[in-house]
Amino acid sequence: MDLTVQSEENLHYMIEEIKRKLQVVNVGAIRAEGFDLQHYEDIFDIYEMLNRQSRVSVREIEAIIAELSKFRKEEK
Template identity: 55%
Template sequence: MDLSTTSRENIEYMIEEIKTKLQIVNAGALNAKSFDTDQYEDLRDIYEMIMSKQSFSVSELDAIVSELGKMRKR
């Protein structure tokens, strides 16, 4: 997948991968439609950081989920 291009499909892909990697139980809380394409670069940065790590502490998970929550459309 070429994530260098901003697209809805790439956002959906990244969100699905994030949910899988973080084993998010309430998957409905992270819906790709809740993210605007103008936040693409920030989302991609978070995605790349998550994919580069093997595991996460509880505080890291809280921070990631909090940041994703701030990025969601209201």
């Protein structure tokens, strides 16, 4: 899988991996469908950062979730 290629499939994969790494309990809170490709690069950066770290602190988890919330699709 080449994550440098922007696609819905890659975006969904990264969101699912981010949720797994953060051990998100409420998986409905971060749904891959809730994100748009226009924020692909930002989400890719978060994904790469998490893959470089062996552990993530509670404070980092909170910051990442807050950052992800900025990238959600606007409700109409």
